[in-house]
Amino acid sequence: MTFDYKALQDGLRRTGYIADDDLAMALALAVGLKRPLLLEGEAGVGKTAVAKALAAALATRLIRLQCYEGLDANATLYEWNYQRQLLAIRTHEREQRSADEIERHIFSADYLLRRPLLEAISQPVPPVLLIDEIDRADEEFEAFLLEILSDFQVTIPELGTLQAQSIPYVVLTSNGTRELSDALRRRCLYSYLDFPDEAKELAILRARLPGIEQHLAEQIVRFVQLLRREELEKKPGIAETLDWASALIGLDVRALDGDAAALQASLVCLLKTEADLKAVPREVAARLVGKVA
Amino acid sequence: MSTPGAGPAARLSGFMAHLRRNGFAVGPGETEAALAFLAAGDPTDVAAARLGLKTMLTGDRGQWQRFDALFDAYWFGSGVRAALRAEAQGPRQEARRPEIWNKALPAEERAEAAEPAALPGAPSGEDALPAGTGRLVASRQEALARADLRNLVSPEDIAAAERLAERLARVLRYRLSRRRLPARRGDTVDLRRTIRRNLGKGGEPVELLRKHRPERPVNLVLLLDVSGSMRLYSRYFVSFLRGLLGGWLHADAFVFHTGLVHISDVLRERDRLRAMDRLSLMVEGFGGGTRIAGALKAFNDRYARASLNSRSIVIMMSDGYDTDPPELLAAELARLKRRARRLVWLNPLLGWRGYAPVARAMAAAMPYIDCFAAAHSLESLAALEGELARL
Incomplete structure (x- = not known):
């Protein structure tokens, strides 16, 4: 092996x-x-x-x-389908079946709700x-x-x-x-x-958004890398980078140093708390763009 | 491999011992798995072996980050200095000790930590050890010049404070859990057990079985101001903290001044005098002034994630004289409140006649405080019991 x-x-x-x-x-x-x-x-x-x-x-x-x-065992392993069980008890009563028979019936696999852990171990593959x-x-x-x-x-x-x-x-x-x-x-x-380094993040971005222009992709990645070094409550992750790149493409931004207003508006994709948004005002964003352009 | 004659198994168990000395929890099971892994792989592919062993033998982030240096030190003899430093950190809990402690630890532990740098021939200047040593000497003299904590407290006072702390701990003990367990007088019907039980009655739910939300222990975090203005009171509080930490309660304690120090380990020291000694040394090591906001920021940045959860009660003991700007304190308290369930602020000055919380920092903090109480005497601490029970 x-x-x-x-x-x-x-x-x-x-x-x-x-x-x-x-x-x-x-x-x-x-x-x-x-x-x-x-x-x-x-x-x-x-x-x-x-x-x-x-x-x-x-x-x-x-x-x-x-x-x-x-979270407890019921929610992760299995649960019985009580509503169906109660219904089944009623119907079988009318058919005059014995209690033993009913019990065997309603506690069969048909009435079992499989939760993730049980589901995972009962797969053939x-x-x-x-x-x-x-x-x-x-x-x-x-x-x-x-x-x-x-x-x-x-x-x-x-x-x-x-x-x-x-x-x-x-x-x-x-x-x-x-x-x-x-x-x-x-x-x-x-x-x-760990957070990816510049080369890896660029590779991720290009793998996920194949249509993105090389120049913009490099700028985006460098900007996010610099942003992670700022004092933020919640550092932007890879998903945020991808969201932001999609947003920039949607806003038809070709380069970060072009439209400052659009850039500032799109930062909501990266910064997810009010304090972080305030921590990156227009001047800070402009400084970071200056470094990546 | 450098030792001729020693088989790979022997070398590998040597490596395991090397890791154990550095605080890794690896046993025979891991050795066996690692050996099987190495036997299966390509013996010349060092990179793969390193990656595989790293995955199998580490257990948390600290070990993950130290592994490469330890691996190189053992198998290639390189980076020995770095590895030695890691080795001197001792077992795992101590490896996590905040750096600031090194400046204030008792001499024998300090010497142990400083060992690698003191090796003859080791290049110096890579960290600030000389300055740190000077500071230690200074702080010890300071500690001798001023009276130490234990002489200021009579044994009766300590005993009273610890008893009181025990009582408070009992009051604070439980909060409601979100798990549910069977109970005779629960608030919801337990359908699974009800249907099972009533099968004999034709499935008609005659007898209802119930479940309820059991209570769970709370988690206490204590932040104690030990600045000059609080010195008169902090000795009571330290005994009080010892009482809280000594019990079964999950609690973490920190002292702050111009910096923040995690003191849970010190307070759990069984020998009270030794604990007090270590603590007073640590306290004297700080500079002047109080930076409440700065200390809170350090707490929020470094410890909050690990020690706070939705069942946490933070108890802050301070007079609110802060040299940091009050806006900063408000911002840090807001961060703290997002993680913790309650914030209790004990201010000894509140016990003074005619005191109003007009210190700017105190005024800024008021909106975030759930319970604001005096704590200038043991009686006033005892009066807290009712307040805390209601939180």
């Missing part, structure tokens, strides 16, 4: 995702060793997009579990399971998740234990709003994603 990360890197590139060597190796190991991969990094560096690109590159399904505070923003879920959920990720089986009291049909490729992402447990970290492979 060799871990050909170059091939995976090319595969990801074909789907429009530019991964550097670190990330490509991490993904290759996660796929090869069937171990979950924990991705950390600032918001907007493309953590979620990794999973989507991986699913596309492996030509398989992406199943996503978005975490939030208060291994899907990519994206567990997004794990740091938002509570500690209890983390422990529960560890159990699922090591056994890949789910016990439903009414149906028995369901073994995984295939082991999914698991990608967890975290924004670092809470310290994750050491147990989870040890269980996972780890990779840290």
Whole structure:
């Protein structure tokens, strides 16, 4: 078994995702060793997009579990379809069936609502399971998740234990709003994603917006790179760069040093809080444009 | 490989030991996985081996960033100076210690941290160590010249403050969770269990089972002003903080002055005298004046993301005499409030007759404060209990 990360890197590139060597190796190991991969990094560096690109590159399904505070096992594994169960009880009563028979019927797979984790382990072809923003879920959920990720089986009291049909490729992402447990970290492979450097960001921009003019693309990337060095509450991520580039193309801006008013108006694509918008007034924008032009 | 005769497995376990000394949590399981990985790959492809081991053996951002230097140091003997510094940082918790501590740590720990730079032949001038050392000496003399904290507090006062802190901690303990658990008198019907239970009654929901939202421990963040104007009071508060941190409560404590220092580790020191010593050293290390807004900014930038969540209560203890502009304080408090649930401000001056919060910084801060109370004596701290219970 060799871990050909170059091939995976090319595969990801074909789907429009530019991964550097670190990330490509991490993904290759996660796929090869069937171990979950924990991705950390600032918001907007493309953590979620990794999973989507991986699913596309492996030509398989992406199943996503978005975490939030208060998430529990019911919402992630399975739930019974209560409305249908109640209806079924009524109809079967009229048919004079025994309680045992009804029970067997309404606790069958037909009435089971599969939630992401159960869905992911019951696929015949291994899907990519994206567990997004794990740091938002509570500690209890983390422990529960560890159990699922090591056994890949789910016990439903009414149906028995369901073994995984295939082991999914698991990608967890975290924004670092809470310290994750050491147990989870040890269980996972780890990779840290940073904001891309100029060359990489330019490559991403050209891969996603093939029609963009080279000159404008270079200016956009340099401007965003400079903007990230300013004191901002929320630094613009790659998605913001792409949005902004689309907006500039839509506004028919050919060069950043042309239309100052249009440039200033389009900054809402990059700066997402009121304080940040105020921190980059016209003069600051003009100074940055002066540096990139 | 440089050691003839030693097999790859032995060399690799040497590397694992090297990582463990640098605070990585790697065990036999990881060694085995790493060995399997190396055996599978191309033995001449160093770049791939490095990337793979990095992915498998690191666990957080700090380790991720230090790994390359450690890898080079072990396998190629290069960058030894950098790696030595990493090694001297000791186990993981200490690696995260704020840099500012180095200027104020007790001598023995300081010496340990300074070791790599003190190696003969190591090129100097790459960091500000000489200046730092001078400052340490100065601050120790200062500490001797002024009375240290422990002599100013009678044992009874400390005991009272810690008892009080325990009581407050108990009051603050729980907030409602958003998870739901089965409960006899819950506020919502638990359909899953209800249907299961009532099957025997023909599926008619005769007996309703309920669930409720259990309570979860809150998270406390304490920010204590230790500037000259607060010196008289901060000794009570330090004992108070010790009481809060000593319990089961999840709490983080910081002191500020002209800078901000994370002191949770110091306060958890079991030996009270030693904790107080270390703390008074750290406190003396600062310059004059109070920069409340600057300290808050440092907190918001460096620690807020990790230590605040929606169950956090921030307790600030300060008299509000700030040398930073009040607008800055207002802006930083606004940032703080976006992350924390409540802000409690304890101001000892409030206990003085005729005091009104007219200090400009205090006036700017008022809109963001959920509970503003005096804390000039132990009794007034005790009076807080009711206030905090209502938050």
